[in-house]
Amino acid sequence: MENNFKTISLPALIWKWRIHLLVIVFVSGAGAYIFSGPQFIKPMFKSDAILYPSNLIPYSTESPTEQMLQLLQSSDIRDSIVSRFGLMKHYEIDPATNKFPRTKLYNIYADNVKFSQTEYESVRIEVWDSDPELAAKMVAEIIRLLNIKARELQREKSREIVVIGQKQLDAKAREIDSLSAQLREITDKYNIIDYQAQVSAITRSYYRALADKKSPAALEEMRSAMKNLREQGERFNALREMIDRANAHYNDIKIALENSKKDVEKELSYSNTVAYPLPEEKKSYPSRLLIVIVTVISSLVIAILFMAASDNLASIKSAINPGK
Numbered sequence: 001m002e003n004n005f006k007t008i009s010l011p012a013l014i015w016k017w018r019i020h021l022l023v024i025v026f027v028s029g030a031g032a033y034i035f036s037g038p039q040f041i042k043p044m045f046k047s048d049a050i051l052y053p054s055n056l057i058p059y060s061t062e063s064p065t066e067q068m069l070q071l072l073q074s075s076d077i078r079d080s081i082v083s084r085f086g087l088m089k090h091y092e093i094d095p096a097t098n099k100f101p102r103t104k105l106y107n108i109y110a111d112n113v114k115f116s117q118t119e120y121e122s123v124r125i126e127v128w129d130s131d132p133e134l135a136a137k138m139v140a141e142i143i144r145l146l147n148i149k150a151r152e153l154q155r156e157k158s159r160e161i162v163v164i165g166q167k168q169l170d171a172k173a174r175e176i177d178s179l180s181a182q183l184r185e186i187t188d189k190y191n192i193i194d195y196q197a198q199v200s201a202i203t204r205s206y207y208r209a210l211a212d213k214k215s216p217a218a219l220e221e222m223r224s225a226m227k228n229l230r231e232q233g234e235r236f237n238a239l240r241e242m243i244d245r246a247n248a249h250y251n252d253i254k255i256a257l258e259n260s261k262k263d264v265e266k267e268l269s270y271s272n273t274v275a276y277p278l279p280e281e282k283k284s285y286p287s288r289l290l291i292v293i294v295t296v297i298s299s300l301v302i303a304i305l306f307m308a309a310s311d312n313l314a315s316i317k318s319a320i321n322p323g324k
Contacts, residue, residue: 013307
């Protein structure tokens with residue numbers, strides 16, 4: 001069967017339809033230029049900042065940069081920005097006529113406010129808005145709220161540590177008081193003050209008394225004192241060691257508690273800004289030139305395909321009905 005399709009020469013096709021293609025280029029380009037104007041597409045300006053995390057203590061295996069991203073995406077910061085700048089009204093959302101105004105607001109916010117991690121472990125904040133001044137102010141406010149949020153979390157964690165530390169300190173103080181009471185009881189009842197010194201002294205006195213043939217009553221009194229030292233000395237020494245260890249532990253807890261109290265009162269910054277937000281002088285979106293170029297090229301491709309199909313269809317009809 002004879003092949004009725006012609007091989008299409010692109011240059012020949014373009015030359016044949018050159019007038020039509022020129023019209024298409026002009027109309028599509030003019031249309032794209034007009035409909036990409038501010039009357040149809042609201043121009044958007046971008047303001048951004050780059051931050052490095054500082055003084056952030058990760059809660060798990062996350063890095064400080066990842067923790068900063070989590071804080072930036074918190075609902076507290078988002079809701080504060082929405083309230084501070086009246087974004088419901090600014091985004092022209094009418095709660096009276098919109099069925100889900102808050103959902104729409106949050107979706108627009110998510111499209112216009114973006115956070116990302118850079119390749120250098122810093123965080124980029126981008127805000128897009130039709131008002132360049134407002135975009136820059138929003139970025140600056142997000143940074144301020146980030147520091148407040150991080151400070152609140154750090155203080156909350158420090159307050160918990162203070163409560164736990166105070167309980168440990170009180171418990172250790174009660175333990176020391178109990179041990180000291182037991183030690184005083186031994187001292188008062190058995191007259192033991194310094195075990196090692198008393199053992200040495202009474203041993204010397206006892207053997208000297210034996211040599212001097214002291215009275216049996218005096219010897220018996222020394223034997224009673226030696227018996228007390230022998231029976232209560234070990235407990236006396238154990239209590240002294242336990243009190244020393246408890247006092248050392250008490251001091252460690254007290255130092256940690258004082259440091260935690262200082263953490264509660266600290267006014268730290270939790271981000272270092274290396275690129276500050278500034279109002280943009282030239283809109284970032286839409287790119288009018290890009291829209292015109294893409295529209296013209298797309299229109300030309302579609303038109304050429306249509307014209308090629310039209311020529312082939314004409315050839316097929318001619319082959320089927322050669323006399324017509």
